[in-house]
Amino acid sequence: GGRRYNPLFICGGTGLGKTHLMHAIAHRVFEGRPDARIIYVSAEKFTNDFITAIQHHRMDEFRAKYRSNCDVLLVDDIQFLAGREQTQEEFFHTFNALHALDRQIVVTSDKYPQNLERMEERLVSRFSWGLVADIQVPELETRVAIVRNKAALEGIALTDDVALYLAQMVRSNVRELEGTLIRLAAKSSLTGRPVDLQFARAEITATSPPRAQMMSVEDIQRAVCHHFHLRSIDLTSKDRHKSVAFARHVAMYLCKQRLKCSxxxxxxxxxxxxxxxxxxxxxxxxAQRDSDPQVRAHLEALEKKLADE
Structure with missing residues (x-):
């Protein structure tokens, strides 16, 4: 419902399906309310529309479009507004106008609200008003299912051992996983070789780039929240409850150990x-790592999870 989860803030890394989810939300709203005025826009398009409106003295039209004539506003990649003070100001007023009328706002980002850089504090706090939903990298079993489904859709003959191998090797995101499968199928049809385990191994070894993407603080926070069944916002909140404080300390420790952050x-x-x-x-x-076996077990489980990502 609009009031309960407003705004809905969806965050997660690249290729995990945020945009896909936005389209699904828009489709679902349209099914239930065919007369609903839905605007789906990237933050970049919102910015460009705003600049054009200023240049052509059409701010009234711009505000009518995004405020008066809008029942559901979906904005993709809100991090694009970083450092754009005027656009942030306009979006702030757009947000307030829609929220006051109980119009649903859905936003996606590659970062949690509190980790958005060069973003006005008042906007960041509003992004946390409703529900912050974190899209995780899928677990191994889910990745195997994704490979199988994609293979079935594309008519690719795939054995279970190849599906498992691909799911184990490509851990970063769904887009890369599906792309790897399509690439293998294309190479297979060019060479006339079946997509068996030997073929998959040879191809993936030959084309795997070195791990360019370093782990981020965000990745560690996500893994810790998942492990301790917390919300992302708990780690940055003022909550001093024992279980939350412990998880927060563990996340800080891992950032120091693995990322060498100051x-x-x-x-x-x-x-x-x-x-x-x-x-x-x-x-x-x-100190607890050296003296408490339970703490050591938590750390080892998290280290393993992070190594798998």
């Missing part, structure tokens, strides 16, 4: 906490 950098990524707070959190986990 204490102030980590503090900024966890709700602007002081570097001394981060320092004591990291030391606390280091």
């Amino acid at each position: 204490f102030p950098e980590i503090g900024r990524a966890f709700g602007n906490r002081d570097h001394t707070t981060v320092m004591s959190a990291v030391r606390k986990i280091e």
